[in-house]
Amino acid sequence: LAAPAIDPDHLSSVAGSKSELLKSYRVTPPIQPWPERLHPRRLAAMIRRQPDHDLAVRIFLHAEAFHPGFSHTYLTYHALLDRLARARAFPQLESILSHLRRRCAGSPGDERPFRCGEEAFITVIRSYGLAGKPSAALRTFLSIRRDFGVAVSVRAFNALLNAMIQNRRNDLVAVLFKNCRSKFGVLPNVFTCNILIKALCKMGNVEGAVQMLDEMPTWGMVPNIVSYTTVLGGYCARGDLDGARRLFGEILDHGWAPDATTYTVLMEGYCSQNRLLDAVKVMDEMTENGVAPNDVTYSVIIEAYCKAKRSGEALNLLHDMLDAKYMPSPTLCCKVIDVLCEDGRVEDACDAWKKLLKKNCTPDNAISSTLIYWLCKKGKVWEARKLFGQFEKGFIPSALTYNTLISGMCENGELQEAGRLWDDMEAKRCPPNAFTYNVLIKGFCNAGKAKEAVRFLKEMMEKGCLPDKFTYSALVDGLYESGDKEEVSEVLHLVASCECQFLNEECWDVFVRKVVVDSAGSCGSSLEQVMQCTVA
16 A cells, blocks of 8 residues: 655644544554654654554654654654665655645744754765766755755765765866855865765876875865875876876885775786786785785786786685685686686686585576586596585576587487487476577487477477577578478478467578579479569
């Protein structure tokens, strides 16, 4: 049940007449049991723990409208705004803000005007930023003092700047920063400056970011390691590694201790320029200085090793990463597995993947498909089948994994097992696709069983899978090579009966190529039939 639209005027009138309503009848609360004694802190907790934000709205409305003696405070508004912001229920959020605005404005003669804090607005600004709504974030920020009478702090201003950066409005960050004191009465802090430095670097203005570093002490602020690391990233992003190394030296000269992020940014810069040796030297320098690599550090260097086809180093560092209790992403695992297989180290790749699974790495169809492909390529189809069986225990194989193994079985003449896997796909509700049928058709034709391959074509078309020129080419060639030329006529009749929806220009050429050689046969009449169908 959707939450009702929130009308501020209606809410006020209902709240004002709740005493009369309660005298006439009782309204069923939105949740049971409803507490007999209700105070703002308890209601805020009730709102925050609701998984359904619509239910949270109904609880909020019911409390003031129908609970005797209850009145909302900033605490309950904050709880509901936070819940709606997390759910990105922005129309309802704006309605609640509108009602809060009216409460803050108060009525003439109010002895105790409604007061609210800034934290709720910071939550709203952040949510708008994450939702890709920078204009709404700016509008909310501007309304804090104007509409609610709340003094704006640097925390709200920093939240606004972050929302701008999240939405690539880096130009606005500089404009807002320039006016923070004069227009908003906000005194920037180190975090504010760091956000501006980040925006300048994202715009490619590294010189402006360096100037900020130089000017910060004149404003009574000392740049921190985040400030320098951000500028370091700016140098690396534009490929100026000499400038990056020079700045890194300045960090050390100023007595700052670079952290794992600082070192990793420099390593990533070297890797982006294919200077792997320099990146490794930075990592060695990092460990010598007592700074432990983090998960990003390991990932950057491992990926660089994979790119350079240095499978041994990539595998060793992956083991180091696991020993350090960091879990690599499935994408990184796939790259290591792939480079090991390309290097002919399929067994090592299988062992590495088994170790990853023992470490609770998430099973991944791309990795299993890669291992199966390389095992089949080396002719070890039954090892691939065994590995597939092990994978099945942990997750549901995808069509990609099935297709890879079926292809390997067909290429190695294991058609019976390929057929069993095909049946298994159907049983596991993983429907075969065009690639599956193409592999089976080609495999059966290569084994001299082209007539059986025709059965797959029929089912393929019944399932709505579109045959391509490779399908027809494998089938027609297989039928001719096995001496079953008359079956080509059956295929043509099948195509004609489907009103040629499965026969495009490229597929047409396959039949023309064969039929021209034997134009006097029955295929010629079938070909003419298909031509008439095509023209029609």
